[in-house]
Amino acid sequence: MQASLALISAMLGLVAFWQNRDWRWVAGALIILANWPYTLLVIRPTNNLLQAVADSDASPSTRTLIEWWGLLHSVRGVLGVAATLAYFWAVT
Numbered sequence: 001m002q003a004s005l006a007l008i009s010a011m012l013g014l015v016a017f018w019q020n021r022d023w024r025w026v027a028g029a030l031i032i033l034a035n036w037p038y039t040l041l042v043i044r045p046t047n048n049l050l051q052a053v054a055d056s057d058a059s060p061s062t063r064t065l066i067e068w069w070g071l072l073h074s075v076r077g078v079l080g081v082a083a084t085l086a087y088f089w090a091v092t
Contacts, residue, residue, distance in 0.1 A: 002076070003039075006032045013087065020090075028086035035079050043072050 013029030016022075046069045053062050 003036065006035045009083065013083075016087075016090065022090050024086055024090035028083045028090060031079055031086055032083035035076050038075065038079065043069070043076075046072060 010029040010033045013025045013032070017025035017029070046065065050062070050065055050069060053065075
């Protein structure tokens with residue numbers, strides 16, 4: 001669901017740019033779209049490692065990997081906040 005919301009946000013940001021010709025809308029759209037490559041290139045390998053671990057094989061290193069995933073995932077939240085701030089900046 002996050003991917004589709006990011007796409008909708010970016011499309012609406014580009015529509016706003018088309019109407020206002022203000023580059024800040026494009027900045028917000030690009031920031032929110034940055035979630036896609038970040039997820040595929042950075043988070044996905046960690047997801048694959050975690051999914052490869054059977055429940056019975058979980059160890060302290062698995063916990064460390066889950067904590068690492070949480071940190072990686074928080075970057076996506078930061079990107080969302082940054083895009084929102086860029087959109088608010090464009091509105092003002």
